[in-house]
Amino acid sequence: MRLFQSVPERFRRTSGSEKSVVPPTGFTAQLTLFSAAAMAFLAVFALALSQASGRLADRWSAELARSATVRINAPKDQIDAQTEAVMKVLKTTVGIAEARVIGKDEQQALLAPWFGPDLPLDALPLPQLIEVIEDETGYDSDGLRQRLAAETPGAVLDDHTRWRKPLVKAADRLRSLGLISIILITLTMGAMIALAANAALAANAQVIRVLRLIGARDAFIVRAFVRRFTLRAVGGALVGTALGMVSVAFLPAASTAGGFLTGLGFRGWNWFLPLTIPLLAGLVAFWATRWAAFRRLRELT
Amino acid sequence: MIELENVSYNYGGGELLSNVSLNLAPGSFHFLTGPSGAGKTTFLKLCYMELRATAGHVQAFGADVRSMGRDDIARARRRIGVVHQDCQFLDHLPISENIALPLAVSGQSTSAEADNLDDLMQWVGLKRRAHALPAELSGGERQRAALARAVIMSPDVILADEPTGNVDWEMSKRLLSLLVELNRMGKAILIATHDLNLIRTAKSQVNARVLRIKDRHLQLAGADL
Known part of the structure; x- marks a missing residue:
């Protein structure tokens, strides 16, 4: 029983002490926040693009495949x-x-x-x-x-395959471009956070030295940095995602005349998709900082 | 508890220490003297595993340092209290938190040890300075705080590098009497110093051995003190 009670208590305590061992840094913190926000904002658009092109491809292949036209000259x-x-x-x-x-x-x-x-x-x-x-x-x-x-x-049958195929192909290609953009954005964010974490680790070399000397395990030191960068990335990504979603929501709707096209944006439950971006940002920041910190610590005694 | 066997240390530009052997047994009290630059600090660093011997064997609590992982070294350091020459605090934390830091990093509750911390702060005369930042303390106050941090985990071994370098004689005697008290509780003490008064005073209270680093070798200094 004691064991179970002590786990959350222990977590709260250690996380509290890890929080304070690294001195607060205004400038790099803001840069990390900004990068995460900008990347999340871009990710929302990439996601909207791949969603829209996906819809387009589905629609074109579904609607056009079942219909044909006979033209009589x-x-x-x-x-x-x-x-x-x-x-x-x-x-x-x-x-x-x-x-x-x-x-x-x-x-x-x-x-x-x-x-x-x-x-x-x-x-x-x-x-x-x-x-x-x-x-x-x-x-x-x-x-x-x-x-x-x-x-x-004078009658000619046109079953649309001639121009349907390249259109569907283009839409599919557009969707994969959107997905590739999301992957690139994710990797770039990971790289930026790893760089920021590296800078923070270098700036706090003395803190790390002192902590090691008084018997701190690497995991303790790493947690202090990981916690900080994960929170910053999630915070920044929340702001960026919110701004991105608002921008997408206020995009002018495609007119009925171009009803053949589709509005760039999210439909129905797809509005929940961008909400995964801050989560992804947190995961990326967690692993990027962890990787950078453990690598750095191995160079110290 | 800490054992050096034919240890040499080479900075890359020649050997600083050669063939040094020492056993820090429970209850032992050693002074380490020698001219500046002779390798006193290096010797201490070998003891708390910041440096690795280039030859010979160092054992800490029965384990060969060479075979210890980073976490093993961290755990071993919790049993070694070190008073550094330049104190080594986290400058953004108040001194009371700095003193309690070894508890925090080893996952112990600082609140459970609050009374202990209070007594310790009282003893080193820093109770009223508890909320001051390290930079706001005088050299002597920092030295006292460093000693308090070194002993808060109740370590088995205490290593001190010039602990009385910045404090007046009254405080030196108080620091010494704390170390003597800890020694009577069975802890091994090793103090690097060139304060001969301190060594003489200590010799009247405990059975202290005086070691001297001379020409890269560790010698037992005798009655010449």
């Missing part, structure tokens, strides 16, 4: 007949869940972002578009192409 008087013929073909094709003629209004809406709202559609030789949604099994696109070519010479 024909003289004005033949277009209705050809559209009807194509619809007939589509309805009898296995694997197509839905085929829908895209009306004039819808076409106007699609083109509005590029040509403005007052486009005189009738004056333009626009092709007729038919949206095709495949079902679970999918259809044979080569077979469909051949049938369309036989029945309606």
Whole structure:
């Protein structure tokens, strides 16, 4: 029983004494705080970027994969007949869940972002578009192409793969760039904290010498420094993360016209992700300081 | 408890100590004399393991120093109280915390030892200066504080490097009588000094042996004092 009671008591006591053995240092403390805050701020953006590009890649591959477009280029008087013929073909094709003629209004809406709202559609030789949604099994696109070519010479099937693949690839690449940035930020923060800890250890060489002479084990001395740098890194990272999250929250939302893109930011539970940054900063600071301190102490008696 | 056997120490520019042997047994009282630069401080550093012998063997509490790890050395140092020539305090902590520091670093409760600390501060005449920083103390006060810190862990061996270098004769006698008292409790004492008065006074109270470092060797000084 005594043993269990003494553990928290012991922790409180030793941590209290470790706290005071290293003299307070204003300047390096502030530099560490600032570095941790700046890195956390950047990490929030890298995280937001990889989240957004991840969403983009998922969305593009999911939405575009299941849809295709049939485009009918024909003289004005033949277009209705050809559209009807194509619809007939589509309805009898296995694997197509839905085929829908895209009306004039819808076409106007699609083109509005590029040509403005007052486009005189009738004056333009626009092709007729038919949206095709495949079902679970999918259809044979080569077979469909051949049938369309036989029945309606002006109809072309576009299953989007041609431009969907590079887009999804780009989005995926963007997501990995975001992740690489987070890794680099983490390593840089570790390096900066190790440097700061090294400077602090050098500045406190006399303190360390005295502590060793009166019988302090390395672990005691290391704890004093680790505790300090971990708290600073966590504190700085909290501030940086908070500022980063606020900045992301107040980014202008992407307009519906570019609804095809996605807003840079977090959605739903993803808002909890940046909260792991201060935790990560603490872990990085803990190990970086520990490593630097033990390395340094080995050089002393 | 601390045993040196044919120990030599070489700074790199020639040997400072050659073939030195000494056994600090429980209850022994030694003085170490010799001209400045003869190697008194180096000898003490070999005893508290800050320096490693370049030849020969040093044993601390039955273990060969060469085979001891850093934590073993830290633990052994808790059983050795050292009064350094230049005191070696943590300058940002008040003197009472400096004196209690060995308790803190060895994980002992400083609050449980509060009465002890109080008595000790009283004894070395620093009770009213407890909250002063080391830099605010006089040379003599710092020396007394260093002695208090050296004995707070009730060590088995006490090593002192010129402990009376900065204090007046009255205080020297008080420091000596504390050391004599600790010696009667069975602790081994080794004092490096060239204060002959101190040695004479000590000899009237305890059976002290006087060692002299001369020409790199340790000799037993005899009746010439």
